[in-house]
Amino acid sequence: MPDEKISSNEAIDAALHLDGDPEHVKQFYEDWAKNYNIDTTGSDYTGPTIAAKLLHQHLAAKDSKLLDAGCGTGLVGVELQSLGYIYVDGFDLSDSMVELAAATGAYRQVLGSIDMMRASQSYPAASYDAILSVGVFTLGHVPPGALPVLLGLARAGGLLVISTRTHYYDQTNFQQVVDELTTNQQAELVQLIKDAPYNNDGDGHYWVFRKSG
Template structure:
């Protein structure tokens, strides 16, 4: 793990030092699923789910169908439900995480899939796609953006968090510029230096793209 991602919390050290191996990452999250909410929300002061849910609520009406990509245990889905969204689907790599998410009762449909590959949803299905906590060190790079845009409607939005040091290091900025050049999507908003964890000096960008 580089100094850019240096943190003190043992959970963060473990997660940010992953090498991107899908099976390894899936196994860790399966094992972590039961205590994930307590460890992240209470232990780390994790704000990612609230950040994206708030932004989505500002952009689209509550009747909009939403896909929660990398939904994990359903923290974003719960935040969306608090804001009146009732048509929310979720996708995640970890079946253990999906089992916990299902228990929250806030999703219409949950699927296990790798978000860097074509997703098991019809193209142009969602008015907004949200992704919190997935675009980060040791996890998913900008290659995960395109499959999410593919299931968004034309004119729909992708709202995502990107860990601050990952923005340049992993090439998110360059990829988004290329999407604009290809007229696939354009950057609507980029909120830098948002507090991501209150218990660690970790920040993120909250990024909004609009599909062309």
């Protein structure tokens, strides 16, 4: 993990220096939950808005079954609700974050204590029209290996919308995992927006994949 300061916000910077251990990540977010929205709003966090609009460009049907993977306090769900989507589920590692997500009223169902790397133990395979994961593929949180796990939850032809912070992309094997999925014809990269607004600490990349089959 990098030692240099990444964010001017103390809590966000601490999150980016987590060690990726699920128990450590969970405890951090249990403690941060009550201030999370304040801190992220103050950082001009645009990831949820961009990702939701990106999904809408490729999947306009409002009754599509959507899964917000790593839903946090529900920022993505609120954006999806504003676009008219009516069937949105979510999960997160932190129970305290999930409580806040449920309180938004944007979700049909939200589950806590779900490790993304083991999400297939809680959700049936090929059960969603689209899966979004925003603010999760970032330093100290989940490895790029979570990408095929999420893809497995999408139906054939379903979409996967992902955000990656630029420094996460630069410092992990995310591109290698993407290349493996596309080369093996498990998924097609439909759209990639690089170096787009993410928050005031830096830019991000936004990915749209379509599951093969």
